[in-house]
Amino acid sequence: MSTLTLSRHTLSHLDWLEAEAIHIMREVAGQCSNPVLLFSGGKDSICLLRIAEKAFRPGKFPFPLMHIDTGHNYPEVIAFRDKRAAELGERLIVRSVEDSMKRGTVVLKHPGESRNKHQSVTLLEAIAEFEFDTCIGGARRDEEKARAKERIFSFRDEFGQWDPKNQRPELWSLYNARIHKGENIRAFPISNWTELDVWQYIAREKLELPSIYFAHKRPVVRRGGALVPVTELTPARPGETIEEVSVRFRTVGDITCTAPVESNADTVEEIIAETAQTTITERGATRLDDQTSEASMEQRKKEGYF
Amino acid sequence: MSAPENLPEIDNGLLRFLTCGSVDDGKSTLIGRLLYDSKSILADTLHAIERTSRKRGLEAVDLSLLTDGLQAEREQGITIDVAYRYFSTGRRKYIIADAPGHEQYTRNMVTAASTASLAIILVDARKGVLTQTRRHSYIAHLVGIPHLVIAINKMDLVGYSREVFERIKTEYLYFAGKLGIADVRFIPISALVGDMVVERGDNLDWYEGPTLLEILENAPAAHSEKPEKFRFPVQYVCRPQTAEYRDFRGYMGRVESGEIAVGDEVQVLPSGLITRVKDIQLYGRSLPLAISEQSVTLLLEDDIDISRGDMIVKPAEAPASVKQIEAMVCWLGETPLDLNRKYLVRHTTRETKALVAGIAYRMDINELIQTPAARLAMNDIGKVALRLAQPLFVDPYGENRATGAFIIVDEATNNTVGAGMIL
Numbered sequence: 109m110s111t112l113t114l115s116r117h118t119l120s121h122l123d124w125l126e127a128e129a130i131h132i133m134r135e136v137a138g139q140c141s142n143p144v145l146l147f148s149g150g151k152d153s154i155c156l157l158r159i160a161e162k163a164f165r166p167g168k169f170p171f172p173l174m175h176i177d178t179g180h181n182y183p184e185v186i187a188f189r190d191k192r193a194a195e196l197g198e199r200l201i202v203r204s205v206e207d208s209m210k211r212g213t214v215v216l217k218h219p220g221e222s223r224n225k226h227q228s229v230t231l232l233e234a235i236a237e238f239e240f241d242t243c244i245g246g247a248r249r250d251e252e253k254a255r256a257k258e259r260i261f262s263f264r265d266e267f268g269q270w271d272p273k274n275q276r277p278e279l280w281s282l283y284n285a286r287i288h289k290g291e292n293i294r295a296f297p298i299s300n301w302t303e304l305d306v307w308q309y310i311a312r313e314k315l316e317l318p319s320i321y322f323a324h325k326r327p328v329v330r331r332g333g334a335l336v337p338v339t340e341l342t343p344a345r346p347g348e349t350i351e352e353v354s355v356r357f358r359t360v361g362d363i364t365c366t367a368p369v370e371s372n373a374d375t376v377e378e379i380i381a382e383t384a385q386t387t388i389t390e391r392g393a394t395r396l397d398d399q400t401s402e403a404s405m406e407q408r409k410k411e412g413y414f
Numbered sequence: 415m416s417a418p419e420n421l422p423e424i425d426n427g428l429l430r431f432l433t434c435g436s437v438d439d440g441k442s443t444l445i446g447r448l449l450y451d452s453k454s455i456l457a458d459t460l461h462a463i464e465r466t467s468r469k470r471g472l473e474a475v476d477l478s479l480l481t482d483g484l485q486a487e488r489e490q491g492i493t494i495d496v497a498y499r500y501f502s503t504g505r506r507k508y509i510i511a512d513a514p515g516h517e518q519y520t521r522n523m524v525t526a527a528s529t530a531s532l533a534i535i536l537v538d539a540r541k542g543v544l545t546q547t548r549r550h551s552y553i554a555h556l557v558g559i560p561h562l563v564i565a566i567n568k569m570d571l572v573g574y575s576r577e578v579f580e581r582i583k584t585e586y587l588y589f590a591g592k593l594g595i596a597d598v599r600f601i602p603i604s605a606l607v608g609d610m611v612v613e614r615g616d617n618l619d620w621y622e623g624p625t626l627l628e629i630l631e632n633a634p635a636a637h638s639e640k641p642e643k644f645r646f647p648v649q650y651v652c653r654p655q656t657a658e659y660r661d662f663r664g665y666m667g668r669v670e671s672g673e674i675a676v677g678d679e680v681q682v683l684p685s686g687l688i689t690r691v692k693d694i695q696l697y698g699r700s701l702p703l704a705i706s707e708q709s710v711t712l713l714l715e716d717d718i719d720i721s722r723g724d725m726i727v728k729p730a731e732a733p734a735s736v737k738q739i740e741a742m743v744c745w746l747g748e749t750p751l752d753l754n755r756k757y758l759v760r761h762t763t764r765e766t767k768a769l770v771a772g773i774a775y776r777m778d779i780n781e782l783i784q785t786p787a788a789r790l791a792m793n794d795i796g797k798v799a800l801r802l803a804q805p806l807f808v809d810p811y812g813e814n815r816a817t818g819a820f821i822i823v824d825e826a827t828n829n830t831v832g833a834g835m836i837l
Binding site: 117118119120121123124125126127128130131134135137138161162163164165166167168170249250256257272275276277278279280281282284286287288299300302304305 | 427428495496497498499500502506507509521522524525528529635637638649650652653654656658659662664666667668673696697698703705707708709722746758760761763815816819820821823828829830833
């Protein structure tokens with residue numbers, strides 16, 4: 109016996125976002141034959157791992173984890189990456205831009221050039237090596253203008269290219285992951301999350317993060333409105349003053365193109381309070397590579413970037 | 415982007431809505447206004463659009479620039495695709511699907527409408543109800559958006575005239591009645607000035623209804639308005655076969671509608687076998703109940719062979735199992751629907767080959783009349799009959815969007831070429 113009842117319950121916004129992300133991950137598992145989850149040790153992909161646990165436990169993940177390492181990552185993040193993969197008992201694949209440089213498939217214009225955009229080459233090489241048909245990534249539509257129209261299942265041709273004019277219509281939650289050999293799908297389970305949602309989820313789930321997300325003292329110089337960390341790879345330029353500033357990172361990536369923001373927030377709750385009041389968008393403040401031109405992200409995506 | 419100053423007890427869930435109108439209706443300005451007045455725009459974004467506004471010789475900041483997306487479309491000066499925007503008021507999180515208004519982009523509006531529970535249709539107060547207003551309303555109705563808000567914009571250009579507003583309202587209601595649109599609200603606004611969007615402003619004292627944002631804040635959540643039948647398409651089967659979980663068989667999926675509780679009797683389709691729910695799990699936690707839109711794992715009392723594509727329902731309210739369907743189809747592909755070809759139909763987590771048995775008519779979405787048709791080209795909407803190789807478990811789209819919807823995939827290109835709504 110069953111009678112229709114009017115639901116008195118509605119999911120909270122975080123529960124809804126989580127349920128959608130779980131649904132997307134299970135669709136990847138159900139539709140794709142050889143997927144991989146891109147895990148960088150950054151906060152967005154840390155959320156992806158929790159969603160994968162919620163989607164597939166008590167089973168194993170139906171995909172390995174993979175990191176494309178530029179060789180210029182903060183050591184705290186790399187240590188965290190390895191620890192998290194080990195705790196989960198899941199397989200972690202690491203492929204490095206430095207290997208692509210040795211093979212000659214990545215050629216830097218000059219030794220100091222950011223390796224960030226060259227990750228695309230290494231990623232495509234790894235996709236070919238393992239014959240992955242789908243890469244699950246932590247990109248969000250609110251990160252950048254070029255991503256506002258990104259599909260949840262985004263189609264890449266056999267050159268790994270994203271063509272904004274040749275994306276499949278995506279209706280309801282009926283995703284189409286069918287591809288020909290050599291083509292690729294990028295699946296983005298947290299497309300509909302904002303930076304604030306990510307932090308609220310981290311707080312609710314009590315997710316552990318690499319230490320550089322929290323306020324710490326670091327030598328920096330002020331350059332073009334951004335704080336640039338002083339490291340071996342990014343020394344101060346003549347005439348610049350090195351300051352010890354309390355900072356935290358809002359995104360983590362290649363050392364040469366990731367800048368911190370001034371902050372004293374050393375708990376997730378304080379970061380949420382700051383995020384809710386912040387006046388600078390996430391990428392605007394912290395990604396030196398996006399400032400080159402307003403359309404620079406679109407350009408890089410066309411070349412195969414995540 | 416991020417929320418306003420006082421944070422985040424968002425307790426009213428999430429609302430997905432759609433804005434439709436052309437560039438001339440001030441749609442981008444309206445979205446910009448919602449983001450701007452709800453303090454969802456951050457400083458560097460604002461600086462960027464201030465710079466651009468100055469470059470273009472404008473005196474005031476052009477809020478429409480906020481929603482200008484891709485380089486390709488900026489060059490063409492048109493919106494070529496659906497864009498998604500986010501804002502939050504502290505009470506509710508919003509996802510805006512921003513669909514372009516041009517006639518040739520019917521498919522974009524159908525796409526944007528498919529996930530929305532409310533549509534804002536913009537009408538230029540100087541022009542009144544136009545062909546495109548009727549087109550937008552028809553599509554919103556067809557795609558099952560439960561709530562329509564007719565925002566009569568540019569009230570500043572008609573002297574905030576109540577007469578103009580009432581005249582347009584009467585005209586719209588006449589035509590909405592013919593379409594069968596039931597839930598429709600009207601609001602006079604000026605997106606440019608900001609009247610009745612987030613703030614009431616000083617110019618529309620004669621209007622006593624809620625502001626646009628108040629309408630959004632209080633719109634009912636999806637699935638909360640009428641009783642629903644339980645539908646659980648199985649996405650994935652979990653069988654860890656480890657020492658600890660030797661006999662574990664979990665059926666993973668999302669409750670597409672209705673609710674399910676531990677102990678409830680369920681039926682599995684297509685086998686028709688009946689059993690009971692032993693446990694509902696989410697990440698090691700047992701839940702007494704799962705509600706619509708929740709992703710969970712179901713454990714059943716009996717060992718039944720269940721795989722992806724099966725559907726778990728309640729026995730007294732099972733959906734129809736059909737090998738022939740009639741549906742309204744919006745054609746999305748560049749190559750027209752070909753009556754001689756086989757297509758793939760994807761419905762819930764199920765996929766089957768399909769043949770087109772016939773096209774009953776094509777809808778002229780400008781005149782809203784049915785015309786005979788031998789084919790459907792891109793952006794056409796028509797009534798189509800399909801014969802299926804495998805049965806699907808369906809409800810009429812009007813009753814259940816999740817089990818009434820399907821997409822058509824072209825096997826040669828793997829492209830999504832059609833969107834169907836079962837009658």
